[in-house]
Amino acid sequence: MEKANTTQLLIRLKKGEEGIYDKLYPLIYDELRRMAYSHMKRQSPDHTLSRTELVHETYLKMIDQDVIDFNDKSHFLAIASRCMRQILIDYARKKHADKRGGKEKDQTYIDEIFSRSQHKTAELIDIDSALDRLANMNERLSDVVVMRFFGKMTIHEVAEALEISESTVKRDWSKARGWLYKELKGRFKV
DSSP, X not given: OHHHHHHHHHHHHHTTOTTHHHHHXXXXXXXXXXXXXXXXXXXXXXXXXXXXXXXXXXXXXXXXXXXXXXXXXHHHHHHHHHXXXXXXXXXXXXXXXXXXXXXXXXXXXXXXXXXXXXXXXXXXXXXXXXXXXXXXXXXXXXXXXXXXXXXXXXXXXXXXXXXOOHHHHHHHHHHHHHHHHHHHTTTSOO
16 A cells, blocks of 8 residues: 555656655655765764764755656665765865865864764765766666666666666766766775
């Protein structure tokens, strides 16, 4: 029953119906928390942002969009994962700028995420830049990485979201990991 409700709400959301996020959010909350956990476990252990806060920030970012174009639940969750990544990258960039003499203003709980770990901040920015370069060469490879690595989506879920075969996802995942390894090799301590 819950899957049917989620599907119906996603259809209504895609049509632009007002107030649907408030009904949809409780049904997908646990999945968003799972994705947020995946994102947050790569952060410094002393960060101040919780996965719950990341889920809430993602919710706010998504309801602020005029139109979100998605195909199904898997694609919707992939977009949510990309929003989480963008939130973390935006704060990493802000912290990196602050370290270089940027002004401190409008501090929130999220602004403190990288306050004690500039190394993690630089890593996150490097990974994001590499993913942007990969997207310029092959956007689908970049999408596969975002969905698999950041969104913790299964091969099957990625295949559904991108409307490609599972074997293509596996090949893309392998190619993207190899390219990223070469691109980022030597930048991080292992």
